[in-house]
Amino acid sequence: MATSEKAAYDALPYPRVVVVGGGFAGLAVVNGLAGKPYKVLLIDKQNHHCFQPLLYQVATASLGADSIAHPFRRTVGPMSNVAFRMAAVKKVDPANKQVITDRGTYDYDILVLATGTVTNFFGMEDCERTAMQLKTIGQALDIRSDFLQEFETAVALDDVEEQRRYLSFVIVGAGPTGVELAGALAEIKRSVVKHEYREMDNETMQIVLIDSNDKVLKNFNEASSDRALTYLQELGVNVRLNTRVVGLEDDELMLNDGSSIRTNTVIWAAGVRGASVPGMEAAMDPRSGRYRVDPQNAVEGMPDVYAIGDIAAMRNEEWGDGHPQVAQVALQQGDHLVKNLVRKAEGKEALPFTYKHQGSMAVIGRYRAVVDLGQRSFGGFFAWLVWMFVHVVQLVDFRNRFMVLFNWGWKYLSWRNTIRLIIRPYVRRTNIRLR
Ligand SMILES: Cc1cc2nc3c(=O)[nH]c(=O)nc-3n(C[C@H](O)[C@H](O)[C@H](O)COP(=O)(O)OP(=O)(O)OC[C@H]3O[C@@H](n4cnc5c(N)ncnc54)[C@H](O)[C@@H]3O)c2cc1C
Incomplete structure (x- = not known):
């Protein structure tokens, strides 16, 4: 901002809306309030929006x-009533209507919390x-x-047990993230490692x-769960259901059936909890x-x-203690809040939110996915095409869409994904307690 x-921004005579978190929900609010009679400040500890559903594709190169x-600055740059601060919120002070961050304190008239979730290790x-x-x-x-470093170390070893x-690679949690990650690693084994x-x-x-449940993708229809399990097994993934992790010591992952797995890499995808901020405890479901x-x-x-x-728990008959923590809910709640804030500015009453569930999907390896639409489900190549289309359309801007399509096209046609670069080596965290 010049x-x-x-x-001009400081002088705007509008109510101050502070939005904490620029994920799907927060960004929907920022986009919707651009040009509306509100003075908006977006605060996020990152300087970018991240499209989390495709994170596993970055992880697997x-x-x-x-x-x-x-x-974020690219997004809010053209919006004269929106500013951005890269800062981590440390506390909210609802009594004084202030947000305290590691870069300063900000006053608000309206506060929108859209901080998402953090990993839950139970x-x-x-x-x-x-x-x-x-x-x-x-x-x-x-x-x-990590996985590229493990490959390079393993290839230099003679002892097969050590190599193993x-x-x-152990993934804990067979929800969409775990399933998609396992499928992608299995493809790497069959193509990259082999050749x-x-x-x-x-x-x-x-x-x-x-997974401790008796099926993968437990929130999907039965047919999709069964199909996903078959796809994973066909790809050579060792799926261990009804199994719980009870401990991790150095390179040994211990399971509730008394067995253990020697591994350097455990990826935890078993659950999330709200990324709550101090000061708001009274309203938090513990x-x-x-x-x-x-x-x-x-x-x-x-x-x-x-x-x-993801941070909101709206109880209702259909969804019990809260809606599913998925992108569609976040986007729809963000859009709905914008409508209500505009109504507020016009002196009208706020309307209740109703979630329109548009289905669930997960991709498993190359060319296969499972899709649930209401009670109907389908899988295979067509489901994979639907999955690709939906994810590309949802990306934030044209450049992202173009790059994703180009990379996928190149990879699926040539099977050469060339992003397998160790640029910033991963230094393993140790399991020694810090005193
Ligand atoms: C690996 C993975 C795969 C997923 N796959 C799918 C999928 O296929 N389909 C689907 O629908 N959903 C999927 N999800 C879930 C989906 O991404 C979330 O439901 C969605 O991102 C929630 O949006 P949100 O805006 O509530 O939170 P987020 O998108 O998580 O955004 C929260 C933002 O708040 C910021 N923030 C948090 N705390 C602070 C703080 N104290 N100070 C400042 N900033 C803060 C964060 O930096 C972040 O930018 C996936 C999630 C993950 C992690």
Whole structure:
């Protein structure tokens, strides 16, 4: 913002809306309020929006990080009533209507919390210390570096048992993230490892997918869960259902059936909890870490504070304690809040939110996916085409869409994904307690 533009922004005679979090929900609010009679400040600890559903593709070197990320300043640059601060929110002070960050304190008239989720380790501290996560671009790049480093170490070893430790990748949690990641790693084993690491037997590599439930994709229709399991097994993924992780010590992952797996790489995709911020405890559901909201997304007992997307728990008959934590809910709640804020500016009453569920989908390896549309489900190649189309359309801008399509086209036609670069080596976290 030039000095004159900053002065013009500061002088806007509108209510101040502070939006914390520029994920699907927060960005929908920012886009919707552009040009409306509000003075908007977007705060995010990252400088970019991240399209999380494709993070696993960055982690498995199918897409570059910049294909699925978009800088906030590029988005808000043309919006004269919107500003951006890269800052981590440390506390909210609802009594004084202030947001306290590591870069300063900001006053608000209306606060929109859209902070999403963090990985939930369910109190397993040893896993929290060393297991890898997949929530941010940085973590996706860590996974990418890690598996490439493991390959390079394994190929230099003569002892097959030692090699197996480096080539055992364990994913905990068979929801969409775990399933998609397992499928992509299995494809890497069949193509990249087989053809480019010829000095070792690619069968030494194993991908293990663990879940305490009795099926994969537990929130999908039965037919899709069964289909996904078949696809994974056909790809050679070792799926271990009804199995719980009970501990992780150095390179040994212990399971509830008394067995253990020697592995350097455990990726935790078993659950999330709300990315809550201090100061809002009174409205937080302690089990999920989400904020209880009314049908207009207003946070219980906190005037002028709204929560939307993954962080919000709106109880209703259809969805119980809260809507599913998926992109569609976040987008629709963001859009709905914009409508209500515009109505507020016009002196009209706020309307309740109704979620329109548009289906669920997950991709498994190359050319196969499962899709649920209501009670109907289908899989295979057509489902994969639908999955591709939906994900490309949802990307933030034309450049992202073009880059994703180009990369996928190149990869699927030539099978040469050339993003397998170790640029920022991953340094493994140790499991030694810090005193
Ligand atoms: C690997 C993965 C795969 C997924 N796949 C799918 C899928 O296929 N389909 C689907 O529908 N959904 C999927 N999801 C879920 C979907 O991404 C989320 O439901 C969606 O991102 C929620 O949007 P949100 O705006 O609520 O939060 P987010 O998109 O998580 O955005 C939260 C934002 O808040 C910021 N933030 C958090 N805390 C602070 C703080 N204290 N200070 C400042 N900024 C903060 C973060 O940096 C982030 O930008 C996936 C999620 C992951 C992690």
